[in-house]
Amino acid sequence: MSPPAVFRGFAGERVLIPARELGSTVLRLKLREKTLLITMATLFLFILAMYSAIYGLMLQNATAQEDRGMLRFIREAQERVAQEAEDITEKAGDWSAWDDTYRYMEDRNPQYVKSNMQYTTFVVTKLSVIAFYDTNGSYVFGRAFDLDWNLPVEVPMELVHETRFRPDSVGSGIDGFLVLNDTPVIIAAKPVLTSSGEGPARGVLIMGREFGATQVAMLSGASGIPAGFYLAGKGMPADVSDAEEAIVSGQDQTVVKALGEDRLAGYFAATDLDGRHIGVFRMESRRQDYEEFRSNSLYLLIGFVVVGLFYIVSTFYLLDAFVLRRLRRLGEQAEQVGREGGGKEAVGPDIGDDEISQLTQEINRMLQRLAQVRHQLLRSQISYGRRLSREVQHKTKMLEAANERLQHMEKTKNQFLFNIGHELKSPLAVIEMNVELAGNDRPGGRQWNGSFRMIKRNIVVLKQKIEEIIQLSRFEHGHDVEKADLDLAGLVRQVAHIYDDFAKVHKVKIHLKGAEGKATIVGDRRLLQYALGNLFSNAVKYCDGRDISAGLERTDGHVVFSIENSGESIRPENRKKLFMKFFKEDPNSPGTGVGLFITREIVKGHGGRVWYEPGKIRGSIFRISLPVKRGE
């Protein structure tokens, strides 16, 4: 399950949308919307990247610039400090290399003091303190003045106790800060020499100017940058102490730091004559460069956005005009072709050689091919249809033929049933009548004997007819014969005897030949009796008043039964049809027409043959050939 994307609904409620839905929503957008989305997204990323880079650069530049500016201020301030020191040093130099001062150091005359150490001197020279030290560095005399209040003050104790101001340690002169009464003072110390600068030095003259608020303020110079001084060890704002730490730890001489968005501070240290850190100067300025940067970056952003919008609009418009529109049109046309399905078979035209044009061409080619294929399909459908109809016709003919055959078979069956009814009823009626007749006579009486014979005869006929019916149904289902050893000669004699009576009725005789002895075959007695009976019955029926001859012949491996009569021969055209099922030479004559058919089936089932031959002069011969039992 993809992680859900969480959105805020209109009422601020959290709405979970599976990311997959989001994705699928995006996929469902049209090309135009996608293009727009992509353009906007890429533009956004681009602007983001560019803007960030430029912003970074601009910021870097601005801060560097303001740092440089501040450093300049600091330098200026430092120069002013140096200037101050120079100034004082100059003054100290004027006074220290002076015969009057030289002499004073000798004789300590109060005249010198009186004329030179006037308070006006301090005011004019803007000095806070003047002090004299002897060659041992001991304090000799000094005067101090508060320039802010325009009042003489006591000389700071630090100076009084100072021992460093000796000619050898001062050299040609030193200057620097000294913290006196928790106030920084710029001191210049010069050896006391003659006016022509000759020694030996009779001491050191120091002059000092308090670096008070005014002086600190003065550091601002023309720029008007407010400045402040913070004495080390005394309470100072956090930023100052941080800067002090940085400076003291030796990282930087100056520190420039932004105090918030609108103020920039620069810090530099003040060290005293010994090089010891005594405090931190802080200069504050407006962050002009930064402010400019800010507004510039805003303008930049606006500029990007404006340009971006313009870019989006123009890109989108151009893309739409040169690409999307064509694609859209292609899509619409294709849709139209698809809808009409066979009407307008082409899309386009599309001028040009780019992929869309090629696509248009390809689509048209495909449509052409499609039309071709359709045409082919139609043709093959037609030919298939023709073939099908031919097949159908053929099959219909076959079916009609089969139907005809079926109907014919039905008719034949019905005909057979019709015939068999008659064939059975006739002998049965005869039997019936003769039973009555015999019953009216005494056994052995003339009528009785005649009727008895007639009954026997007609029973034989009935049996044959019934056998026919059984065999007919048997052969429909392909039943096997039941074979056993059988003496064919004996059977022939038996059947001939039965049909003697039939022959007598027709007033003819049956002459039997070659049926003596034994002829062993393997066969079904009942079936073969039927077959032989059938041939005998036919022979008698169609004997035409002439005698019948029948007999057995033994040939190699076979025994052949023949029966011949001298009535009408079978017509040549019917000789082949004789053994066909339901065949009757005269269709109207009584009889089922199945006798010879069944006979042949029986003989075939015994591995033998039955066939017809016309008599030498007239009449018909029927022969059955059967294989003898092996080994006989």
Place this chain on the structure above:
Amino acid sequence: MANGQGGILIIDDEEDVRQSMAWLLKSKGFRKIDAADSGEAGLRKLAEKEYDMVLLDLIMPKMSGWGVLEELSRRRTAVRVLVVSAVGLPEVVGGEVAKKYPGVDFIGKTHATDGLVLRVKEMLKKPAKPL
């Protein structure tokens, strides 16, 4: 009314049937019984002599009983005909016979024994009419 002069003619292709019917009729007192073994033979006999009655089989080779009836009808022979047939359903065939030849009667062969003599006697009471 049969005067016994003509006698009864049996037309049937089967010898046993002819013989049995003749015996039966004779045993019941009918003296003159004649037989023909085919339709044509029967017609020849009918042309030569006058018979009291004809017992006619339907199914015969060459000319069937129907053929005989048709010829008799054509000749406008007045003779009593009783069709004795083993074929089909008596009601159906009998109906067909009656429809075509109203004066001709019909009996199934298997009823020949009991019904035959009765029918013959009955028929002989009626006058002979052309078919």
